[in-house]
Amino acid sequence: MSLLEVKKLTKNFGGLSAISNVHLELKENELVGLIGPNGAGKTTLFNLLTGVYQPTEGSIEIETNGQRESVIGKKTYTITDMGFGRTFQNIRLFKNLTVLDNVLIAMHSKSKVGTLKSVLRLPSYYASESKMKKEAIELLKIFSLENKVDELAKNLPYGEQRRLEIVRALATKPKVLFLDEPAAGMNPQETADLTALIRQIQKDFKITILLIEHDMSLVMNVCERIYVLEYGRMIAHGTPEEIKGNKQVIKAYLGGE
Template sequence: MSLLEINKLTKHFGGLAAVSMVSMELESNELVGLIGPNGAGKTTLFNLLTGVYEPSEGRITLEVDGKKQSLIGKKTYKITEMGLGRTFQNIRLFKELTVLENVLIGMHAKNNVGTLAGIVRTPSFYHSEAEMKNEAIKLLKIFNLESKQTEQAKNLPYGEQRRLEIVRALATKPKILFLDEPAAGMNPQETADLTDLIRQIQKDFSITILLIEHDMSLVMNVCERIYVLEYGRMIAHGTPAEIKNNKAVIKAYLGGD
């Protein structure tokens, strides 16, 4: 049973088909790339999978407790609770909040303390808050951000802001992590560090990662399989070696052989 199945997914914006008849599958604990030229529909696909947009056609199903559940029509927060976490092409941290507070916000997606307990501040509420804080600090320590926990997110260097956004997504305890161009704006050393970080995440957290990225060296180095979009349609799927030599992919990127 595939962890996530996408079948003939389509999204129209007026007369434009941003995503058209896209099908793909993700298995447990694998690292998959999604590439394509600018405007190919990659981020639109992410937005469909995470409930930002609703598809015009098609199906999206996620394996939850051994059963297939449709994601169509579900709110974004509900999809997060079901196990899909993501980062964004443009960093979307809560810039005025501290590093620790950003991670705690992610953890509240899995907080089981009821509304009433939160209002009257019961012992269970304080116990839950303390547990979440300890867990958040452990996460920050793994990603070398523990010493920055009291700093405002806006004061972090660009590379560390990218890392913090990944930590916040991991704080939701996802089964699948969608990374939307995590290397955007990074220098070569930051990109190399990110490559190691993505490998570390998959190893330490045993989760599936779907990576959108324009840096081909990063994609080819870390991904086990790669899907390729062009003008909203899937034109290729295979291993990095197969994709590198695929004529349709070469033409999509370079306009010829």
């Protein structure tokens, strides 16, 4: 059974079809790429999968306890609770909060402590807060950010802000992690470090990753399968080697005739 299954997904804005009849399938612990020219609809597809937009037609279902459950019509925070985590093309951190607080906010979405216990500051509240803080710092260590816990997010260098956004997404304990152009704006060394980091994330966290990225060396190096969008339609799907040799993809995106 697939972890995530998308069928006939379509999104129209007025008379314009941004996504048209898209099929996509993700299995457990896969690292899958989504590529295509600017304006192909990649971020729109992510927005549909994570509840930012609602589709005009089609289905999006995630496997939960052996059953298929639709995410369509649900709030974004509910979809997060169902196991979808994401980063954004443009970094969306809480810039005026500390690095640690950015992660703790994400962790609170999974907290089992109720409102009454939080208001009354019962012992279970303090125990939960202490546990979350410890887990947050351990998570930041993996991304070499443990020494920045008290810094404001806005004061981090660009590459570290990118890493923090990934940490925050992982703090929600997702089944599927959507990475929207994580290498955007990075220099070659930062991109190389990110490539190794994405591999490590999949290995250590045993989650499924869907990656939007324009850096083809990164995509070809880390992805097991690749989907290709053009003008909102899926024009190809296959292994990196198959995509490299696909004439339609070469003409539409990779360069060449």
